[in-house]
Amino acid sequence: MSLLHSLIQKHYYTVIKAFKSLSLCLLCLLCVNQPVVFAQNNDAKKDLSSVKQKIEQQKAAIKLTDEQQQHIQKQLKRDDLAIAKTAAKMNDTQGKQQQTQVKIKQLNKQQQVLETKKKQQEDVLAEQIRSAYSAGHHDYLKLLLNQQGPNKVQRTLTYYQYLNDARMTSIENFEQVLIELGKIEQQQQQQAEQLQVLVAEQKQQKQAIEEKQQERKQTLKTLNSQILSSKQRLNKLEGEEKSLIQTLARIQAQLQKEKELKGLSKLKKKLKWPVRGRIAHSFGTKKQGYLRWKGVLLNAGVGKSVKTIHNGTVLFADWLKGYGLVIVVDHGEGYMSLYGHNQTLLKGVGDRVEIGEPIALVGQSGGQSQSGLYFEIRHKGKPVNPKLWCK
The missing domain is CATH 2.70.70.10 (Glucose Permease (Domain IIA))
Known part of the structure; x- marks a missing residue:
């Protein structure tokens, strides 16, 4: 027993020292592993939070895309209706332009008729003037004082009166033709000015419709830029x-x-x-x-x-x-x-x-x-x- 006791006493401090070293190692291992576990847990929570945030962002993006598509569809409708309105006005202007051209053609025909009448009446007046000149060597006084019979004088006076009346009628008709011709020319000028106004309006309307078409093309480009999958289409x-x-x-x-x-x-x-x-x-x-x-x-x-x-x-x-x-x-x-x-x-x-x-x-x-x-x-x-x- 004394030998055993001696051995224990001899190695007692060695055993205690070894035990303390083992305990210290275990304690160190526990201290090292615990922060690693906490760090992994925190990383997982951060990843989960990030995923949730991305999901919310994706939902918001989808919602924004839907709202943009709805806005573009409304804009497309407004563009189509604007083009329709302008095209209707343009169609109406073309109809008025055709009516104006028809009116101008009618006035041209009337002008040709009046020009013909004018030429005919000029010829009649010229003939009457020539006749009056040919018979105009004897005035009324000479006819009254000559020695010819009164019946012949009366016939001559009646002839002169007839020529004078015919000449005055021709002059009046000629003046009337000139007045009507002036009216026709004035109407032609008005119709030509109106036609110019209509052409200018049509040009403006055409420009407006082209601008609206460009706006719509831009709208379509924006709409098509949002790529849709086959399922979405x-x-x-x-x-x-x-x-x-x-x-x-x-x-x-x-x-x-x-x-x-x-x-x-x-x-x-x-x-x-x-x-x-x-x-x-x-x-x-x-x-x-x-x-x-x-x-x-x-x-x-x-x-x-x-x-x-x-x-x-x-x-x-x-x-x-x-x-x-x-x-x-x-x-x-x-x-x-x-x-x-x-x-x-x-x-x-x-x-x-x-x-x-x-x-x-x-x-x-x-x-x-x-x-x-x-x-x-x-x-x-x-x-x-x-x-x-x-x-």
Whole structure:
């Protein structure tokens, strides 16, 4: 026991020293690991906060993009309506210009007639003057004092009086012709000045419409700069088509059938296209995704007349998202025709139109990059192929 006790005492301080060293190491390890765990926890919280912030920023960006798109759509509508208003004035000015030109032609014809009369009367006066000069060697006094018989003198005086009356009548007619000719020339001057004013107005209107078109191009550029995915484009087209269907459904619900409108059932392959132009997109072809064209898109220049395919009554005439300025005509028996992307509308709701009558002007409203006419025929709300009716 004394030997064991001696060994313990001998190594006691060594054991205690080793134990203290071990404890100190453990304590150091705990002190080192604890801040690492705290740091990892803080980093995770910061990452989570950053992700949440990015999500909120993305939501805000999407919301801002939607608001910008809505603003651009409203601006596009305002541009289309401004162009329509200017184009309508320009169309009216062209009509007045044609009337003025017709009036000037009429005045020119009247002037030619009066010039002819003037020449004829100048010839008559010249002949009368020559006759008077030839017979003018004897004045009235000589005739009275000569030795000839009174009957002969009386006949001569009567002849002179007749020549004088004829000459005075010719002079009066000549003066009247000159007065009328002066009036004609004054009217011609007024009409020419009016024509110059109309031409100047037309030039200003043309400049205004070109400026509006430039504004719209900038609007379209801004709208197209916001890149849309295929799904977004599909949703956009679906929304536009849904809006059109809802509008047509509302029109159909409000429609009061007119007995004199016999529909289009007996007119297949007998109607003319509303405007001449190549078909850019045919009925039933693929439009986007599973969507297909419900009508046809006809290529045509801006300002060309859009004519109704048959007699009917205008049911709708307004701007429609995706289709621009649209006019819809009821033909009776559930048949309707639709004309979209117009520059301006020449008819209003309730107007009666006859076959071939101009109802609009071709444009590119509704966000189109090129001018053209979108054309549909529907029967009881269902789209049908226009090629079956138009030739």
